[in-house]
Amino acid sequence: MSDGILVFIEHREGVINKTSFEAVAAAQQLSAALGLDVSAVVLGTDAGLAGEVAGYKVGKVISAENPKLAAYTPDSYTDAMEQVVRSLAPRFVIFSHTYLVRDYAPKLAARFGKGLIGDCIRVKTEGGTVVFSRRIFLGKIDADVVTEGEPPVFVSFQSGAYRGEQAEKANGAPVESMAVEVGEVRMQPEAPFQEMKQAVDLSKAEVIVAIGRGIKSQENIALAEKLAEALGADIAASRPICDAGWLPIDRQIGSSGQTVAPKLYIALGISGAIQHLVGMKNASTIVAVNKDPEAPIFDIADYGIVGDLFEVVPVLTEEVKKLKG
Amino acid sequence: MKIIVLMKQVANKDAILRINREENWIEEGDISFEVNESDGYALEEALQLKEKKGGEVVVCTMGPQRAKSVIKDALARGADRAIHVVTDELPHAGPFAAAKVLAEAVRAEQADLILTGLQSDDYGYGQTGVILAELLGLPHATIVIEVDATGEQLRVKRELESGWYQWYTMQTPALLTIQSGISQIRYATLKGIMAAKKKEIKEVQPEASAAVEQFQRITKVYFPLKTKQTQFLGDGDAKAGAVQLAEKLRTEARVI
Ligand SMILES: Cc1cc2nc3c(=O)[nH]c(=O)nc-3n(C[C@H](O)[C@H](O)[C@H](O)COP(=O)(O)OP(=O)(O)OC[C@H]3O[C@@H](n4cnc5c(N)ncnc54)[C@H](O)[C@@H]3O)c2cc1C
Numbered sequence: 001m002s003d004g005i006l007v008f009i010e011h012r013e014g015v016i017n018k019t020s021f022e023a024v025a026a027a028q029q030l031s032a033a034l035g036l037d038v039s040a041v042v043l044g045t046d047a048g049l050a051g052e053v054a055g056y057k058v059g060k061v062i063s064a065e066n067p068k069l070a071a072y073t074p075d076s077y078t079d080a081m082e083q084v085v086r087s088l089a090p091r092f093v094i095f096s097h098t099y100l101v102r103d104y105a106p107k108l109a110a111r112f113g114k115g116l117i118g119d120c121i122r123v124k125t126e127g128g129t130v131v132f133s134r135r136i137f138l139g140k141i142d143a144d145v146v147t148e149g150e151p152p153v154f155v156s157f158q159s160g161a162y163r164g165e166q167a168e169k170a171n172g173a174p175v176e177s178m179a180v181e182v183g184e185v186r187m188q189p190e191a192p193f194q195e196m197k198q199a200v201d202l203s204k205a206e207v208i209v210a211i212g213r214g215i216k217s218q219e220n221i222a223l224a225e226k227l228a229e230a231l232g233a234d235i236a237a238s239r240p241i242c243d244a245g246w247l248p249i250d251r252q253i254g255s256s257g258q259t260v261a262p263k264l265y266i267a268l269g270i271s272g273a274i275q276h277l278v279g280m281k282n283a284s285t286i287v288a289v290n291k292d293p294e295a296p297i298f299d300i301a302d303y304g305i306v307g308d309l310f311e312v313v314p315v316l317t318e319e320v321k322k323l324k325g
Numbered sequence: 326m327k328i329i330v331l332m333k334q335v336a337n338k339d340a341i342l343r344i345n346r347e348e349n350w351i352e353e354g355d356i357s358f359e360v361n362e363s364d365g366y367a368l369e370e371a372l373q374l375k376e377k378k379g380g381e382v383v384v385c386t387m388g389p390q391r392a393k394s395v396i397k398d399a400l401a402r403g404a405d406r407a408i409h410v411v412t413d414e415l416p417h418a419g420p421f422a423a424a425k426v427l428a429e430a431v432r433a434e435q436a437d438l439i440l441t442g443l444q445s446d447d448y449g450y451g452q453t454g455v456i457l458a459e460l461l462g463l464p465h466a467t468i469v470i471e472v473d474a475t476g477e478q479l480r481v482k483r484e485l486e487s488g489w490y491q492w493y494t495m496q497t498p499a500l501l502t503i504q505s506g507i508s509q510i511r512y513a514t515l516k517g518i519m520a521a522k523k524k525e526i527k528e529v530q531p532e533a534s535a536a537v538e539q540f541q542r543i544t545k546v547y548f549p550l551k552t553k554q555t556q557f558l559g560d561g562d563a564k565a566g567a568v569q570l571a572e573k574l575r576t577e578a579r580v581i
C-alpha cells in the first residue's frame with residue numbers, strides 16, 4: 001500500500017482499547033483529505049482480534065504475528081512494528097497517545113531516525129501541507145507543527161481528540177496475516193494489577209472540592225476542607241498534591257487517579273493539564289478558581305473566577321453556609 | 326552503581342506566559358525558570374539508589390548557560406558531578422535531535438542506569454528518554470514509580486492507566502523514565518550547597534550538524550481557542566465573584 005496511512009490498534013487481555021478507534025477516525029479524516037488508503041495493524045499471536053477491526057472502513061487489516069507478542073513489551077512491539085512499517089512503507093503511522101504507545105512509539109520512530117509527533121489534538125491540511133497541532137506548556141499553549149524529511153511520519157493523537165463512534169464502518173476488510181521476527185526481549189513483564197481496594201471511592205461523590213498546587217501548603221488545605229464541609233462535598237486533588245504527600249493517593253483525580261462525574265466540581269488552583277481533565281471533565285457543573293486567566297481549566301469550566309483562591313474560598317464558604325441556612 | 330540523571334530547565338510553572346513576536350515560541354526574557362518536575366524526582370531516586378548501593382550520580386543537562394542553576398541545585402542536593410551540553414538552539418530541535426546529542430554526551434560514561442523525567446513541562450514530548458535508550462542500545466521502562474535494585478536484576482514498577490500497575494524485570498545497564506511522586510524530594514542543605522562549589526561541571530558543545538536534523542518544526546504557537554462559554558464572575562473582584570458564584574450555584578446550577 002505504499003503511500004498510505006497505517007493505524008496501530010492496541011489491545012489488552014483480548015479487548016481492543018477504545019481509543020484505537022479514535023485513531024481510526026483520525027486516519028479516515030486524513031485519508032479523505034489526502035486521498036490515501038488506510039490500513040490497520042494488530043500485533044499478537046494470532047489473527048483473533050483483527051476480525052473486529054475489519055468491520056471498519058479500512059483497506060485491510062494486518063495481523064502481525066509472533067508468539068513473543070503475547071504480552072506487550074517495548075522490545076517486541078518495536079521489532080514487530082518496524083517490520084510492518086518497512087514492508088507497507090506508509091506515509092503516516094497513526095496511534096492513540098496511550099501509556100503503551102508512549103512506551104514504545106518513540107523507540108519505533110527512532111529506528112527511522114526521527115521522533116513521534118506526539119499527543120496531537122488536531123490535524124489539518126493547508127494547501128497540501130499537513131499541519132499537526134499539539135498542546136505545550138501543560139496545555140496552556142497550542143503549537144502548529146509541520147514535518148520535514150522522508151516519510152513515514154509517526155503521529156499520535158490525544159485521547160478524546162477524535163470520537164471513536166465517528167470511525168466509519170464498512171463490510172469486511174480483508175485480514176492479512178504477516179509473520180514477523182522478534183529479536184531478544186530484554187524486559188520480563190509481570191501481570192498488570194490494581195492496588196488494594198481504595199479506601200475512598202469518589203466515583204459516586206455528588207460534590208467535589210478539588211485542590212491543586214495553587215493551595216501552596218499543606219496547612220492551607222483546611223481552608224478547602226471548610227468549603228467542602230459547608231457544601232457537603234468530598235475533597236480531592238491534582239497529582240502534585242498527592243505526590244507531595246499532602247493528601248493520600250486515593251484522592252487523586254486524573255489519568256493515573258480516579259475518574260469522577262459529580263454534579264459539581266470546584267477546582268481551586270488547578271491549571272487543567274489534560275491528565276487531570278480526563279478524570280473530571282464529565283462533571284455536570286464545573287467551577288474553576290485560578291489567578292491565571294489563561295489557565296486551561298477555564299476551557300471546560302461553566303463558572304470561572306479569575307483571582308486569588310485565598311480571597312475567594314472564605315467568602316464562598318460563608319455564602320454557601322448562608323444559603324444553606 | 327553509576328547513575329546518570331537527565332535534567333532539563335523549563336519555564337516556571339507559575340510564570341505568566343506570553344507569545345513572542347515571531348509567534349513561534351514564548352517570550353523568554355521576562356520569566357523565571359526551574360527544573361522540570363519529574364526530573365527532580367529522577368534525581369531523588371538516583372540519590373536514594375546511591376545511598377543504598379554506593380556509586381556515583383552524574384547529572385546531565387542540555388541548554389543555555391542559565392541551565393547551570395539546575396546543575397548547581399542538583400549538585401547541592403548530592404549529585405557528584407555534572408555534564409552541561411551548552412546550546413541555545415537545540416532544545417527546540419525535537420526529541421530525536423535532543424536525544425542524539427544527549428546520547429553522545431553520556432555514551433562514554435558507560436553508566437549502569439540512566440534516569441530521565443517522564444515528560445518535559447514545556448514541550449511535553451515524553452520521548453527523549455525512550456529514544457535515548459534506543460540510541461544507546463539499552464532496555465527501558467517508562468512511567469516508573471518504584472525501583473527495586475536489591476536483587477541481581479532491576480525490578481521496576483510501572484504506572485499504567487486508571488490505577489493499574491505492572492512490574493518489569495530487566496538487566497542493567499538500563500534507562501528508566503521516572504514519574505513524579507516516586508518519593509519525597511530532599512532539600513539542599515547549607516553543607517550541600519558549600520560542597521557543590523567544588524564539584525566538577527564539564528561543559529561540552531554539541532556537534533554543529535545536530536541542530537539541522539529537524540524532523541518536526543513548530544511553525545506557530547498561540548493560546549488555545551476556548552470552546553466553552555465560561556461565565557466569568559466578579560470581573561476581577563475575587564470576593565464579589567465568590568458571592569455571585571454562590572448565588573449561581575443555587576439558582577442556575579441548583580447544586581446548593
Ligand atoms: C503520565 C502522566 C500522568 C499524570 N497523571 C495525573 C493525574 O492523574 N492527575 C493529575 O492531576 N495530574 C496528572 N499528571 C500531571 C499533570 O500533567 C499536571 O502536572 C498536574 O495536573 C498539575 O497540577 P496542578 O494543576 O495542581 O498544578 P499546576 O499546573 O502547577 O497549576 C497550579 C495552578 O494554580 C494557580 N494558582 C496558583 N496560586 C493561586 C492562587 N493563590 N489562587 C488561585 N490560583 C492559583 C496557577 O495559576 C496554576 O494554574 C500526570 C502527568 C503525566 C505526564
Ligand SMILES: Nc1ncnc2c1ncn2[C@@H]1O[C@H](COP(=O)(O)O)[C@@H](O)[C@H]1O
Nearest residue numbers: 331332387441442444445450451452453
Ligand atoms: N535539554 C535537555 N537536557 C536534559 N535532559 C533533557 C532535555 N530534554 C529532555 N530531557 C530529559 O528527557 C525527559 C523527557 O523530555 P521530553 O521528551 O521533552 O518530554 C525530561 O524529563 C528530561 O529528563
